[in-house]
Each structure stands twice: as structure tokens, then as C-alpha cells.
Amino acid sequence: MLSVNIHFFLLFLAFGFAESFGPVYFYKMGLDVSDIATYWALFFVIRILIRPVIIHLCHKFDLKSVFCTSIVLFSGRYVFYSLVKEPGSLMAGLLLYESITSTLYWVIYHSYFAALASSEKAGVQVATRDMMLLLARLISPFLMSLCLDEFGFGSTFLVAGLISITSVLPLIIKPMREIHIKDFSWKRARVVDKSGALLYGVTGVHEYSHLFLWRIALYLQVGSYVGFGALLSLAILFQIIGNFLVGKHFDRSMSTKLPTIGLIITAFALIGRATISSSIPIILALDILSVLGGVLYGPYVSAINYQRSKSSGSTLMFQFWSETGWDIGCIVTLSIGAACLSLGVPIKMVMLLGLLGLLGMQLVIKRYRNYAM
Secondary structure (H helix, E strand, O other), X not given: OHHHHHHHHXXXXXXXXXXXXXXXXXXXXXXXXXXXXXXXXXXXXHHHHXXXXXXXXXXXXXXXXXXXXXXXXXXXXXXXXXXXXXXXXHHHHHHHHHHHHHHHHHXXXXXXXXXXXXXXXXXXXXXXXXXXXXXXXXXXXXXXXXXXXXXXXXXXXXXXXXXXXXXXXXXXXXXXXXXXXXXXXXXXXXXXXXXXXXXXXXXXXXXXXXXXXXXXXXXXXXXXXXXXXXXXXXXHHHHHHHHHHHHOXXXXXXXXXXXXXXXXXXXXXHHHHHHOOOOHHHHHHHHHHHHHHHHHHHHHHHHHHHHHHHOOOOHHHHHHHHHHHHHHHHXXXXXXXXXXXXXXXXHHHHHHHHHHHHHHHHHHHHHHHHHHO
């Protein structure tokens, strides 16, 4: 698991930049926020359409080989970003390339991680993985914002691409277990547990109506790359502290009250960001609230997902349906959000759609809570 976690840290060091500054890059190109939301809605539509092809490819080859190939291809998106200077054919090409390589990587990553994870220590392993993600997200926004301020988007995207492609090295240096998908058939796929689709779907609604739009709104409010990056890094620092205090106790005390409390706290943070986030101190206070909520429900959701995946009979097909659910949730919320934005609804008000995602998470957690124990 160590090599996979080191890989994930390096990959997210680069991915955190694209995640945070990609929409800002498009905005600086002259796209409206509604256009940016539409771009990402189309991104998820393409993912759904090409995923069956990806699954068929995974069946033909060892997951380890496909995993390493997917990382190299996924890293190429940063070169593509550096070439796009304005809306047009290159941006359409980026959309297609990003959709294909993203689908390939994430289906394989989740399947491989689920196959390697130990049921007895699922909480600890998921918490370790999430900590690596948080460390990368802590460093990435501020570090990349400094690079961006000095060298511009083109060079910074190339730096991100270099970091991303080096993330394959830990997987090559340290031997990985070979995992093959056996007894694959679409007939069997139809009867595989689809609970992950529900969980990922409602999470996608929250992610792309709340967190995605919040990052754009925050940049528009702050107006500087370094200030924007610093605020994002500070929010992650709060999350790391909270994760350290709560995460290490997660396997011992999987109280069903924790995720509910966390979701309520996150809802208050979301409402606050939509209504009163007018100054830096208030933004930081709401960050702390959001982080506290995420620390309480996040590991619980991840543990349910990986336990259901392990018991599904096919981790690959479980992730197929889970990723499809995520895409559908994102398409729905981004499409509604883009329509609202085009009609003149303020971006912070559109963020309130994220409350539906939080409500959905509560219902799914309640239904599958025994799988986090």
C-alpha cells in the first residue's frame, strides 16, 4: 500500500493545481462561469459514454499494467492545458482527452485500492490514503500559485505535468501485486452491487455545486493567485489537524452519530459561504466549520464504499457503477447550475444546491451504516 499512497501524493500534488486553478484559467480566457460549468458537465457526459470501453480494456489486461499506463496518459492533460490559449478546437480536444484519461485512471485506481485494502483495517488504510491526499492539497495550491504568479499558466501546467508523471515511479520501483479481473461479462455486471452509484452520485452533487463553485467564487472575491492559493492551503491545514485528531480513532469508534453531525456542520458551512462570506476572517471560520464536518463524515463514507466494493464480487464493476453514479450526479448539478448562472442567479446562491447532496449522503449512510463498522 505504501507505493500506492506515495503515488497518490505525487499525483494529487499536480491534480490539486488543475482542480483549483483550471476553472480560473478558463475564466481568465474569457469564459463565463456558466460556460465553465457547462464544460465540466460535458466532461462528465463523455466519461459515461466511454467508460464501457475502458472496462472492456481492463478485463483484457492485468490491472497493474493498465494502472501504470493510465497514470502516464493522465499526466498528458497538463501539456494539453499549457497549449490551450483561448476557446476553440484545442479546448475541445482537451475536453475529450481529459475525459478519456480521467475515466481510465479513476476506475483503475479505485479498483486497485479496493482490491489491496484489508477489510480488518479499512478505516486506517482509507484514512492514510486520505492523509496523503490532504498533504498534497496542502502544498499544491500555495506552491503552484507562487509559480503561477512568477511564470504564468503555461509553465506552471508543464511543472504540474512533470510532477504527475513522476508519480508512476513508486509503482514501478516497488513490485506491485498483479490483479486480474476474472469471469467478466456484462450480464454479470448488471447484477453487481450498485450501492456505490448512490453514494458517489450524491457526493458528486455536493462536490460540484458546493466545492467546485466555491473555489471559483473565492477567486473572484480575492482576485489574486497567491491570496487564493493561500486560502485554499489554509483550509487544508485545518483539515489535516482535524483528520489527525479524529482519523486515528476511526476504526475503534465508528459511531453512527458522527457522520450525521458532520453533515449538519457542513450544511451550516455551506449556507454561511453562500450568505455571509464577505471577509477573510469569516471565510477562514467557515473553512474550519466545513473541515470539521468533512472530518466527521468523510472516513465513514469511504469505509462504506470500500467495504461494499470488497463484498460486491467484482471491485472493477462496482467502481464502474460508482463512477457512473458520480458522473450522473455531477452532470445534473452542473447542468442546473449552468442554467441558473446563465439566468443571472449569483454564484453563491447556486452553491446551495449542495444541500441536496448532503441530504442524499445522510440517507445513503443511514441505509448502509453497518458496512462502516
